[in-house]
Amino acid sequence: MLGTNRRRVGFTLIELLVVIAIIAILIALLLPAVQQAREAARRSTCRNSLKQIGLALHNYEETNKCFPIGMQSGVQRPNWRVPIFPFLDQAPLYKQLDLGQSFLGTALATPNSVLSKLTLPVYNCPSSLLNDNPTDANNTAATMAPDYVGIMGAWPDPAGRTSVGSASNYGGVYASNGMLVGNEVKRLRDCVDGTSTTLIVAEQSATVGANDIRSRYYGGFTGISFSGPISDTNPNGADSWSTGATCVQYTINAKTTAAGSDNTYDANTVINSYHPGGIHGLLTDGSVKFINEKIDFLNLRRICVRDDRQVVGEF
């Protein structure tokens, strides 16, 4: 046959195809891996920020024998995010502030105007795509919208108590069964369920549907519109709105909410994140855990409540 003795030089088509296929598969394996490595680094930074917040809360507790008030009345007064500044290496900033002056994003006067357009990295999750200093009609000074929210409890109460909360006129529910509640300080002894199984701060760094409804009305550092401890008779349908803490009524990364929980001033803003599969949560003992979004919702409520005396499942 012609050419049977000719020496073959170079590659056959098959060999070439195999090489291309191998390279393609390697690239396909590598590309997502690079993305995963970047997300892993961001997740680790986020975890570290929450750990710092946890240490700051504990240092505050050590100094004052109680945790900061979750949200103070009236609205112009600061929530828990401000009094822990000195323990977050922000002592110079804290010394500049005047706690008697307004913290509203529309009425920041000197010296509190230092908060205008200021971004504190410790309150920012690097995975979050949301604006760190959003401006709108109620936050013309662009004060920061932190990516971490206090937990004022959960609703419905896992132990079935109806005395620990009541509805807002906007439709959501305020509760006082968590660690950072409105108009009250909580101490370590109030954490009856155990500090390692009670959430105190959780991540809130993503959108609900298409909306950014982080707890940030009039900016991220303001308080609560009504006074007195939260109970079944307070606010009980009276005018009530706030910033800084949430009563958990929706599962992690919920995409939609029912009435009264879809605004930045509502009581039941959703805890969520851009990390795949869940959020970081800071427990009252200062440890940080990644909480899967598929957690049983009753179990999630139990870890948000400090005194339900229920057995907490694995999370």
Add this chain to the structure above:
Amino acid sequence: MNRDLYCLRTESSVFVKTLLISAITLFAGCGQGANSPLGEVSGTVTFQGKPVMEGEISFYSAAQGIGTKIPIDSSGHFKLPSPIEVGDYKVSIMPPPLPDPSIGSQLPPKRDSASIPSKYRSDSLSGLIASIKQGNNELSFDLKP
């Protein structure tokens, strides 16, 4: 030589097949887990037989921690834009939403809507339960004074 070439071909095709199979098995675990079944929800709200012409209907499941809401149109109809997970939902019917609160202005006007009695505005008092099943769910709620 022909035979050699043939051998080479077989070997490479075996090699390619092995690569393909290993790639498929590698990526097989990457899919999303099975989601729970969903149901489409639509329906009407009436008060003493007449359509409720304003407000919004709200669904909340305390067992699953999920909820959604949708405005009621002028003929008393509503239809959720996307299907929701099956299960039992507590239903409340609210007057149109209040304007956003603001400092220094008057308290927001009280929600009022004569065709929505106050007990229906809270999901714990309304007593309305919607059992959403897979597929289409046509609901009707008749409110009583």
